[in-house]
Amino acid sequence: xxxxxxxxxxxxxxxxxxxxxxxxxxxxxxxxxxxxxxxxxxxxxxxxxxxxxxxxxxxxxxxxxxxxxxxxxxxxxxxxxxxxxxxxxxxxxxxxxxxxxxxxxxxxxxxxxxxxxxxxxxxxxxxxxxxxxxxxxxxxxxxxxxxxxxxxxxxxxxxxxxxxxxxxxxxxxxxxxxxxxxxxxxxxxxxxxxxxxxxxxxxxxxxxxxxxxxxxxxxxxxxxxxxxxxxxxxxxxxxxxxxxxxxxxxxxxxxxxxxx
Amino acid sequence: xxxxxxxxxxxxxxxxxxxxxxxxxxxxxxxxxxxxxxxxxxxxxxxxxxxxxxxxxxxxxxxxxxxxxxxxxxxxxxxxxxxxxxxxxxxxxxxxxxxxxxxxxxxxxxxxxxxxxxxxxxxxxxxxxxxxxxxxxxxxxxxxxxxxxxxxxxxxxxxxxxxxxxxxxxxxxxxxxxxxxxxxxxxxxxxxxxxxxxxxxxxxxxxxxxxxxxxxxxxxxxxxxxxxxxxxxxxxxxxxxxxxxxxxxxxxxxxxxxxxxxxxxxxxxxxxxxxxxxxxxxxxxxxxxxxxxxxxxxxxxxxxxxxxxxxxxx
Numbered sequence: 090x091x092x093x094x095x096x097x098x099x100x101x102x103x104x105x106x107x108x109x110x111x112x113x114x115x116x117x118x119x120x121x122x123x124x125x126x127x128x129x130x131x132x133x134x135x136x137x138x139x140x141x142x143x144x145x146x147x148x149x150x151x152x153x154x155x156x157x158x159x160x161x162x163x164x165x166x167x168x169x170x171x172x173x174x175x176x177x178x179x180x181x182x183x184x185x186x187x188x189x190x191x192x193x194x195x196x197x198x199x200x201x202x203x204x205x206x207x208x209x210x211x212x213x214x215x216x217x218x219x220x221x222x223x224x225x226x227x228x229x230x231x232x233x234x235x236x237x238x239x240x241x242x243x244x245x246x247x248x249x250x251x252x253x254x255x256x257x258x259x260x261x262x263x264x265x266x267x268x269x270x271x272x273x274x275x276x277x278x279x280x281x282x283x284x285x286x287x288x289x290x291x292x293x294x295x296x297x298x299x300x301x302x303x304x305x306x307x308x309x310x311x312x313x314x315x316x317x318x319x320x321x322x323x324x325x326x327x328x329x330x331x332x333x334x335x336x337x338x339x340x341x342x343x344x345x346x347x348x349x
Numbered sequence: 350x351x352x353x354x355x356x357x358x359x360x361x362x363x364x365x366x367x368x369x370x371x372x373x374x375x376x377x378x379x380x381x382x383x384x385x386x387x388x389x390x391x392x393x394x395x396x397x398x399x400x401x402x403x404x405x406x407x408x409x410x411x412x413x414x415x416x417x418x419x420x421x422x423x424x425x426x427x428x429x430x431x432x433x434x435x436x437x438x439x440x441x442x443x444x445x446x447x448x449x450x451x452x453x454x455x456x457x458x459x460x461x462x463x464x465x466x467x468x469x470x471x472x473x474x475x476x477x478x479x480x481x482x483x484x485x486x487x488x489x490x491x492x493x494x495x496x497x498x499x500x501x502x503x504x505x506x507x508x509x510x511x512x513x514x515x516x517x518x519x520x521x522x523x524x525x526x527x528x529x530x531x532x533x534x535x536x537x538x539x540x541x542x543x544x545x546x547x548x549x550x551x552x553x554x555x556x557x558x559x560x561x562x563x564x565x566x567x568x569x570x571x572x573x574x575x576x577x578x579x580x581x582x583x584x585x586x587x588x589x590x591x592x593x594x595x596x597x598x599x600x601x602x603x604x605x606x607x608x609x610x611x612x613x614x615x616x617x618x619x620x621x622x623x624x625x626x627x628x629x630x631x632x633x634x635x636x637x638x639x640x641x642x643x644x645x646x647x648x649x650x651x652x653x654x655x656x657x658x659x660x661x662x663x
Contacts, residue, residue, distance in 0.1 A: 152548065157470065184554030194549040197568045206563070207553030255549065262553055 103128045103296045104149060104186075104266055109163035111144050111153065118144045120320040121163070126266065131288060131297045133311035133328065135304055137348065141320040142300045146268050149298065150186035151179040168265060184211055187259030189269045193251035195243035195258075200226075200235050203243045203254055204261045213262070221261050228294075229257035230287050249280025256287065260295060267291070269299040273306065285310050304344055308332050316340045403642060406635035413629060419636065425599035425615075427633045428624070434633065436640060438599035442516065442609035446591055449520025449605060450527060450584040455577055458531030463561055465532075466539040478533075485529035493593030496522040501594065510606055514596030517605040522594065523587050527580045534579065538572030539565055571656045578652035582645050588613040612637050 102125035111119040119141040126132045134142045144153065151172060153159040164171045172182045184207075196203050204222045208214040214221075222239060226232040231253045235246070243254055252272060259267050269288070273281040288297060288310045301307050307314050307328065314328040316337070324331060324340045335341045342348040411419070414434045422435015461481075465474050500518040504511050511517065542565050550560045566573070596608030597618055610618075619634040 150552065152552065155548075155551070180551075180554050180556055183552055188548075188552035190545055190548060190552075192545055194543070194545040196546065196549065196564055206550075207555070210556075210559045210563070211554050258549075258553065 101128050102126055103168060104298070105166040106145075106149070107164040107166070109145070109148060109161070109165060111141070111148055112160045112162075113156075114158050118320055119148070122317075122320075122322045124315055124322060124325060126296060126298055127313065128296050129293065130312040131292045131299060131310050133307035133314045134298065134300045134317060135302070135307045135314060135343070136317035136323075137343065138302065140317040142317045143270055145317065146270055146298060146300045149266070149268055150183050150188055152183075152188065154179055184262060185265045187262055187264035187267045189252070189255050189259055189267065189272045191271045192275045193248055193255050195246070195251050195254050197242065197244055199240045200243050200246070200254060201239040203258050207258065207262050211262075225257040225261040226254075228260055228291065229253045230283065230290075231257060247280075249276050249283060252276060252280070252284060253287065256284075256291075260291070264295070266296045266298060269297060271300055271302060274302070281306075304332075316343060318343070399642070403635050403639040406632055407639050410629060410632040410636050423601040425610075427630050428619075428622075432629075435601075436612075436637065438601045439610060439612045439615055439637060440640075441601055441603060442595065442599065443585060443611040443613070445516045445603060445605055445609065446520045446523055446587070446595065446611055447581055447584045449517060450524035450587075451577065451580060453521060453524030454528045454531045454580055458528055458535050458576070458580075459566070459573070461528075461532040462535035462539050463565075465536050467557060467561055467565070481529040481532060484525070485533075487526075489526065489587065489589040490593070492522040492526050493519075493590035496590060496594035508606060512596070512606060512608045514594065514598070514608040515606050516595050516609045519591045519593075519595035520605065522590050523584050526587065526590065527583050530583065531576050531580045534576035535569075535573055538569035538576065541572065542568045574655045575652055578648055578655070582648050585641065585645060585648070586613060588617060592617045612641050616641075 104126035106122055106124045109119060109122045109124075110117060122145060134146065136142045144159075147153045148161055149165060153161060161173060164173055166172070167182070167186060171177070172179075172186075196206060198206065201218070201222045204225050205214060205218045208218065208221065223232060223236075226235060231250060234250060235241075235254075243251065246254060252275075256267075256272075273284050276284065285306060288299065291297060292310075292312070299307075299310065311328045313326065314331040315325040316323045316331065316335075316339070318339050324335060324337045326336075331340060332344055335344060339348070419434055419436055421437065422433065423437045424433035424435045425438040426433040465477060469477065496518045497514075500521055501511065501513065501515065504515075504518055508517075546564060546568060547560055550564045555564070591611045592614040595611060595614060597610050597614060598608040599610040599615065600607060602609065615637055616634050619630065624630045624634075
C-alpha cells in the first residue's frame with residue numbers, strides 16, 4: 090500500500106495547461122492559468138461562482154469550440170501533445186478526454202446503447218460490446234441495478250443512476266482523463282455520496298479533474314486542489330495543504346466561508 | 350344587554366357583507382368563465398355544424414349508391430351519363446399530390462432545420478427565418494399559377510411526355526408550399542432538444558453529422574412526426590394550386606405525368622359549376638368532403654398515437 094502511494098510531486102502530469110487564457114468577447118474569463126494534472130488522481134478545482142473554473146475545465150477537451158464568441162489562448166498538453174495546435178482534430182481530443190456534466194444527460198437510447206454509442210461511432214467497438222457494457226457499468230457501480238434491463242431506455246433511470254450511467258459512458262471510451270463539471274450539483278445527498286465514493290474508486294485507474302462549488306466534496310475526493318478566483322489560479326497544491334494551511338489570504342477566506 | 354345586542358348586529362352585518370362579496374365574486378368569476386367558454390364554443394359549434402351538415406347531405410347519396418361502390422369504385426363520372434360514383438380516382442389523385450409534396454418537403458425541411466439549428470450563425474438565422482415565413486405567406490393561387498406557367502414548362506423540357514395539366518408539377522408546388530411549415534416545426538423540434546444532450550454526444554468524440562443523425566433527430570422524432578402529419582393534412586386539403594395545375598380529369602392512376610383530379614379540386618368544380626342543388630351530383634360534393642374530413646381526422650388521430658407511443662418508449 091505504501092508502495093502505491095506515489096509522492097505528489099513525482100506523479101507524471103497527463104494534462105498540462107500553459108498560460109491558458111479564455112475570452113468571452115472582450116471579457117477575460119480565464120487569465121493565464123498554468124496547471125498540471127497528475128496521473129491517476131483526482132484534481133479538484135474550486136472557487137466562487139463566475140471564477141472561470143467551468144470555463145477552464147471546458148478548455149481541456151475543447152468543449153468551448155461550440156461557442157463562437159469564445160477565444161482561447163495558450164496551450165494545453167495532453168500526454169505531451171498540444172490540443173490547441175493547428176491541425177489537431179478536436180473530435181479526436183474529446184474521444185480521449187471524457188466529460189461528465191452538471192446535469193445527467195443520457196442519450197435517449199437504451200442503457201447499453203448509451204455505453205456503446207461513443208465506441209461505435211469512433212470505430213472502437215470490437216464484437217457486440219457486451220463485455221464493455223458490463224465492465225463500464227460495474228466500474229460505475231450501476232451494474233447490479235440495471236443488469237436485467239440493459240435494453241430499457243436510459244431516461245427511465247433516477248437522476249443519480251443517470252449520472253452514474255454518464256460516468257460509465259465516459260469511462261467506456263478508456264479515456265486518458267475524465268473531466269467532471271459539478272457532477273453532483275443536480276443530485277440529492279445520497280446520490281451525491283454514491284458518486285463521491287465512485288470517484289474515489291475510479292481514481293486508482295483514471296485521471297479525474299472535478300470542478301465543484303462544494304468545498305467538502307473537494308476535500309473528500311481530491312488529492313490536489315486548485316483555487317480559482319476572478320479567472321486566475323490563486324493557489325494550487327495538495328488538498329490537505331490547501332484546506333489546512335492555505336498560503337494565500339484569498340484561499341483562506343474562501344475555504345473558511347468568509348467569501349463565496 | 351345593549352352592548353351584547355350591538356355585538357350581534359355587527360356580527361350579522363359583517364356576515365351579510367361577506368355573503369354579498371361572495372355573490373358578487375361568483376357573478377364576476379362566473380361571467381368571465383362564461384365569456385371564455387363562449388370563445389371556445391365558436392370552434393366547437395363550427396366543427397359540430399360542419400359534421401352535421403356533411404352527414405345530412407351525404408345520407409341521401411348513400412341511399413342510392415352503396416358505400417362499397419363509392420369507396421372501391423375506380424370510375425368517377427358523376428356529371429356525365431352513364432354516371433359512376435367510385436371515388437378511388439379522386440383518392441389516387443390526392444395521394445399522388447400528398448406523396449410528391451412530402452417527398453419534397455420532409456427531407457428539405459429537415460435539412461433546412463438542421464442547417465438553421467446546428468450550423469447557421471444567429472445573424473443568418475435571423476435573416477432566413479423571415480424569408481421562410483414570406484414563402485408561407487404567398488397566396489396559394491399564385492403557387493398554382495407558378496406551377497402552370499413555370500414548373501410544367503420546365504418539366505416538359507426534361508420529360509417531353511408530360512401533359513399540360515399534371516400531378517407532378519402540382520405536387521412540387523404543394524411541396525414548396527408546405528416546406529416552410531415543415532421546416533419551421535422541425536426547427537422548433539430541434540431547438541427543443543437540450544444542448545446538454547448535444548454536448549454529451551460531442552464529449553464522446555462525435556462529429557456534428559453523428560450528433561444530428563443519431564442524437565438530435567431521434568430525440569425529436571415525435572415532434573418531426575407531428576410536423577409531417579400536419580404537412581400531410583395541409584397537402585390533402587390544399588385546393589387552389591391543384592385545381593389550377595393538376596387538371597380536372599379523375600383518373601385511377603399513379604402516373605404523375607398525367608392530368609388527374611384531387612378531392613378538393615372536384616369540390617371546387619361542383620361548387621363553381623351550375624350543378625342544381627339537391628340532386629345526386631350536388632350531394633357528391635358533400636360526400637367527398639366527408640371523406641376528406643374523415644381522412645384528416647384519421648391522420649390527426651395517427652399523429653396523436655405516434656406521440657403517445659413515442660413518449661412511452663422514451
